[in-house]
Amino acid sequence: MENNRSNVKNALLHGDLYTRLSAVVMGLGMIGHKQVIKGCMVLLCQLAFIFFMFDSGIHALLMMPSLGTRAQEKVWNEAKQIYEYIAGDNSQQILLAGVVTCFVIAAIIVLWIIQMRFSYKLQKELEEKGHVPTFKEDIRNLFDKNLHITLMTLPCLGILIFNIVPLVYMISMAFTTYSKEDEHLMLFDWCGLRQFSRVLNMKGNIGRQFWHVLGWTIVWAIFATFLNYILGMILAMVINRRDTKGKAFWRFCFILSIAVPQFVTLMIMNIMLQPSGAVNILLQNLGLISSPLPFWQNATWARITIIVINIWIGIPYTMLQITGILQNIPAELYEAAKMDGAGPVKIFFKITLPYMLFVTTPYLISSFVGNINNFGVIYLLSGGGPTYVGDTAGQTDLLVTWLYKLTIDQQYYNLGAVIGIMTFVILTIVTLITYRNSGSYKNEEAFM
Amino acid sequence: MNNELEKNKLSPRRRLVNFLVHLMLAVLAIIWVLPIFWIVLTSFRAEPGAYTSTFLPKGYTFNNYIKLFTDRNVLNFPKMFLNTLIIAIFCCIFSTFFVLSVSYSLSRMRFGFRKPYMNIAMILGLFPGFMAMVAQYFILKALGLTEGSAIRIGLIIVYSACTGLGFQIAKGFFDTIPRSIDEAAIIDGATQWQVFTRITMPLSKPIVIYTVMTSFIAPWVDFVFAKVICRANADQFTVAIGLWNMLQKEYIYQWYTCFAAGAVVISIPIAILFIYMQRFYVEGMAGAVKG
Amino acid sequence: MATISLQHIQKIYPNAAVQERRKKRGDDPNKKRNNLKVTEEGVVAVDDFNLEIADKEFIVFVGPSGCGKSTTLRMVAGLEDITRGDLYIDGVRMNDVEPKDRDIAMVFQNYALYPHMTVRQNLEFPLTLRKVPKEQMDKQVDEAADILGITEYLNRKPKALSGGQRQRVAIGRAIVREPKVLLMDEPLSNLDAKLRNQMRAEIIKLRQRIDSTFIYVTHDQTEAMTLGDRIVIMKDGEIQQIGTPQEVFNKPLNTFVAGFIGMPQMNFYDGRLVKEGDKYVIEVLGARIVPTADKQKRLKERNTPEMDITVGARPEHISLKEVDGAMIEGVVDVSEMMGSSVHIHLNAGGRDSIIIVPTIDLKDDEYPTIGSKVRFTFAPNVVHMFDKETGENLEYK
Known part of the structure; x- marks a missing residue:
């Protein structure tokens, strides 16, 4: 029984010569067990890996601990009578090469494990049935029972190269001095957790800003999520009322506003709310105010404006999503409540809201996450401002927009990376807690 | 019966409530539609500048649209339009393939990597998008895709490479197709590939259209990635960066009304697509909530 | 055209997670769950299934839901892997x-027609995948459509058809390529009662026109009795009895089969088998019933000792004729006049029983009324004796 499991241990202990040899020469197990083409392909991978390692991989790994030492130098060229620049080490490229090399090594290890198990499986199959799939059959299987391999390989590669590798690369930056501060843009060093302590330290300048931004981010996410949720639900219910005429028309009016690309509406809103923008002019013409309202100039005004505009953007979305679910609430629940003499407000809080909360917890979580990472609204509306002198973060900056400013505008890459990691940690905690306590999660448990 | 009676003979109080509800809806609808109405008006405004002393334009003209599509000297909007169109077409092809492939595999096939994949996708979704973006720029740079017209390839890659993570809506749709139809096809002699192409795809037309449209729209409305990757390469700008630039200090006086025109031009097709797609969006969300 | 042989077939759904959790909770990991056996490997859905099916035979798998009948069928189809066995x-x-x-x-319960194809395309689909030439394909499709009487719908989409018509198309799609084996998974259970009777008759006709071997899964014992050459009765993943309709009706191997086959259900009573000289006598509710000679012989052959038994008697095998010392008294709860017979629900010895009396046997003044007393006895040639412990039929152990 135990020997039948195709794992690496069994392959090494009970494998035949070919299987065991493939621990050193990858693919040999397949070549020896009548799968020559596949085996050769694996072998080619190994050769390519060895070539890569000797060509650049080993160098990249060796450079990783120091991240480069030679600074760019200016040398006087006697012959030409000019200064010549000698390129120094570029730490950022070294780090990238190192991270990529680590991934290549991980990939070859995975390939090694797979081919060991596979060799053993082939050996067993050959012993028991005397037949293993030919290359042609393998290709055919790739379009039949192994179709998922065909379909998923490219998307997975895409995610690996353009999401996972960049993330790991970015995370590793958090532990370096890669920053415009102290001119560490070309040459930087590992510095352990120093950036983390800087960010978390409430007394330092960066730390103070971090806690400030974090506080506003959470306040914003809570307001943005729950106000939109409840107001959107009320709007959906009002439109769905039996006595409301022209339901489709009202819905259309609200949907129209989200049909226009968000960045366009946001930029328009920004302009409209400037001191000499349309809103202030309209209000002044009507004689309601004498001087323009400081929508973006005052921190409190800006924050409230942003939340209100986000409601303007978000409500139609919530309405769309909730309309469908509302119609699914069992009618008996309402009838029972009406019999018991509950009024509309009581029905909303005792029946509609709890039911909706129960059904839409996953949606609430994802919209909370979306709001914490809501770049567009802040960046386009207030640009994070107003910003106090000496700060990198404005009064309405979220962690994400601050992250953007730190990396793209200020080039404080290490701090940006730390902020990104902190955002991830906070989101993970929030998600886990709400998910664990949500009805859907417990239900799934009950279902199992 | 009871309801019928009530409807025919509304009590005065009920009538008042109904009136107030409709009044409220009307006010809200005006608030929601007004900015859109205003931008359309602005796009036809004759006098330039972002800030005017009147709410309604004094004169109307069609010149903003003409300028937008003919002025190639300052902000080359036609070129941006072409750039975005090319990117959108390729992005649409790749993303659609990626999204549908991943969704189908996760919905219909059973393999060891299935659950881990879904968990990994969830975890990756918790990282702020920019974190990967900054590093993506460095990777594209290392691959030489950040200069000249290679930027287009870079943008296509950035827009489509990670779309395999956005499988939820399409998977939710595939999950609703009865499994026995697949099984019938398999017994009838179809391979999985044939089930995918000849049974599932024709049955999923709405979600295929939805995926094609969303991936086609993405490059038109994104300005963050595009800005980071294009940097100062003005001839590679996409429409979104162009519109964004029109509102910067140096251009805003001359270009504000053109911005409005540009916004209207790209909003109309997107709005039509969106209104057509909202049904699938709602269904997809309902599915995602259920599962 | 085809013989099928299932040898020691076993299906186990590995369920490591369930096991782990049970161990954590301190439950017995081998405890039966939903009455299915749970072993180290997982939940045993089908256990040690042995069956030889002859060419062109019509086999019916029948049993309550969750008994493994569909799983077995799907293993034959190849839609489920076979854990063990051949x-x-x-x-x-x-x-x-x-x-x-x-x-x-295979014909599926919910038809599983391809909604985006017309009926003709549905029927052609298996043939196009096998690259059958156009002319032959047309011929085969027309033939199948003719057999099932769906020729006039060939250009419609499944959406435009009624349930019965859809099921015909589904059957048509299955027979169009003349398969060796035709599998049917509860094909009639989505139809209403009248259509079901009609389609049942059509399946019997269909069977004579094509040469396939049939395996038919149902939970409806009427379908099983009327369609099957042989019936396989299953419960909790295990075969209870394999036999012709007559066999499973007349010689049920255990109380489960006895109770499952037959409408209304067989009546069961607690009783005792005693020996009087060389004769076996059943004592039940104060009555003494002496089984007929062939039953005596079978009991004797098996050396049956005196023991507690479950006595089984079908409602239609209970008579009201006076036999000395063998009468049981019951109080009538309900009496239903069905036309040809009267179903009397009564309470005897604390147990609910049903007896069926042909109308012809009852005089006008003898119709039982609620609360009246009825005396009845079991026909000694068709009374069944089951081991009280194991439920096995003592005659066919």
Whole structure:
């Protein structure tokens, strides 16, 4: 029984010569067990890996601990009578090469494990049935029972190269001095957790800003999520009322506003709310105010404006999503409540809201996450401002927009990376807690 | 019966409530539609500048649209339009393939990597998008895709490479197709590939259209990635960066009304697509909530 | 055209997670769950299934839901892997053969028609995948459509058809390529009662026109009795009895089969089997019933000792004729006049029983009324005796 499991241990202990040899020469197990083409392909991978390692991989790994030492130098060229620049080490490229090399090594290890198990499986199959799939059959299987391999390989590669590798690369930056501060843009060093302590330290300048931004981010996410949720639900219910005429028309009016690309509406809103923008002019013409309202100039005004505009953007979305679910609430629940003499407000809080909360917890979580990472609204509306002198973060900056400013505008890459990691940690905690306590999660448990 | 009676003979109080509800809806609808109405008006405004002393334009003209599509000297909007169109077409092809492939595999096939994949996708979704973006720029740079017209390839890659993570809506749709139809096809002699192409795809037309449209729209409305990757390469700008630039200090006086025109031009097709797609969006969300 | 042989077939759904959790909670990991056996490997859905099916035979798997009948069928089809055991079709081992290469066809409960294709395209689909030439394909499709009487709908989409018509198309799609084996998974259970009777008759006719071997899964014992050459009765993943309709009706191997087959259900009473000299006598509710000679012989052959038994008697095998010392008294709860017979629900010895009395046997003044007393006895040639402990039939142990 135990020997039948195709794992690496069994392959090494009970494998035949070919299987065991493939621990050193990858693919040999397949070549020896009548799968020559596949085996050769694996072998080619190994050769390519060895070539890569000797060509650049080993160098990249060796450079990783120091991240480069030679600074760019200016040398006087006697012959030409000019200064010549000698390129120094570029730490950022070294780090990238190192991270990529680590991934290549991980990939070859995975390939090694797979081919060991596979060799053993082939050996067993050959012993028991005397037949293993030919290359042609393998290709055919790739379009039949192994179709998922065909379909998923490219998307997975895409995610690996353009999401996972960049993330790991970015995370590793958090532990370096890669920053415009102290001119560490070309040459930087590992510095352990120093950036983390800087960010978390409430007394330092960066730390103070971090806690400030974090506080506003959470306040914003809570307001943005729950106000939109409840107001959107009320709007959906009002439109769905039996006595409301022209339901489709009202819905259309609200949907129209989200049909226009968000960045366009946001930029328009920004302009409209400037001191000499349309809103202030309209209000002044009507004689309601004498001087323009400081929508973006005052921190409190800006924050409230942003939340209100986000409601303007978000409500139609919530309405769309909730309309469908509302119609699914069992009618008996309402009838029972009406019999018991509950009024509309009581029905909303005792029946509609709890039911909706129960059904839409996953949606609430994802919209909370979306709001914490809501770049567009802040960046386009207030640009994070107003910003106090000496700060990198404005009064309405979220962690994400601050992250953007730190990396793209200020080039404080290490701090940006730390902020990104902190955002991830906070989101993970929030998600886990709400998910664990949500009805859907417990239900799934009950279902199992 | 009871309801019928009530409807025919509304009590005065009920009538008042109904009136107030409709009044409220009307006010809200005006608030929601007004900015859109205003931008359309602005796009036809004759006098330039972002800030005017009147709410309604004094004169109307069609010149903003003409300028937008003919002025190639300052902000080359036609070129941006072409750039975005090319990117959108390729992005649409790749993303659609990626999204549908991943969704189908996760919905219909059973393999060891299935659950881990879904968990990994969830975890990756918790990282702020920019974190990967900054590093993506460095990777594209290392691959030489950040200069000249290679930027287009870079943008296509950035827009489509990670779309395999956005499988939820399409998977939710595939999950609703009865499994026995697949099984019938398999017994009838179809391979999985044939089930995918000849049974599932024709049955999923709405979600295929939805995926094609969303991936086609993405490059038109994104300005963050595009800005980071294009940097100062003005001839590679996409429409979104162009519109964004029109509102910067140096251009805003001359270009504000053109911005409005540009916004209207790209909003109309997107709005039509969106209104057509909202049904699938709602269904997809309902599915995602259920599962 | 095809013989099928299932040898020691076993299906286990590995459920490591369930096991782990149970161990954590301190439950017995081998405890039966939903009455299915749970072993180290997982939940045993089908256990040690052995069956030899002859060429062109019509086999029916019947049993309550969750008994493993559909799982077995799907293993024959190749839609489920076989955990252990061997499946042979025409002597060829099929365990690792793809469904499409097994030369089988299947009809699903919910029809599983391709909604985006017309009826004709639905019927053509299996043939196009096998690259059958156009002319032959047309011929085969027309033939199948003719057999099932769906020729006039050929250009419609399934959406435009009624349930019965859809099921015909589904059957048509299965027979169009003349498979060796035709599998049917509860094909009639989505139809209403009248259509079901009609389609049942059509399946009997269909059977005579095509040469396939049939395996038919149902939970409806009427379908099983009327359609099957042989019936396989299953419960909790295990075969209870295999036999012709007459066999399973007349010689049920255990109380489960006895109770499952027959409408209304067989009546069961606690009783005792005693020996009087060389004769076996059943004592039940104060009555003494002496089984007939062939029953005595079978009991004697098996050396049956005196023991507590469950006495089983079908409602239609209970008589009201006076037999000395063998009468049981019951109080009538309900009496239903069904036309040809009267179903009397009564309470005897604390147990609910049903007896069926042909109308012809009852005089006008004898119709039982609620609360009246009725005396009845079991026909000694068809009374069944089951081991009280194991439920096994003492005559056919």
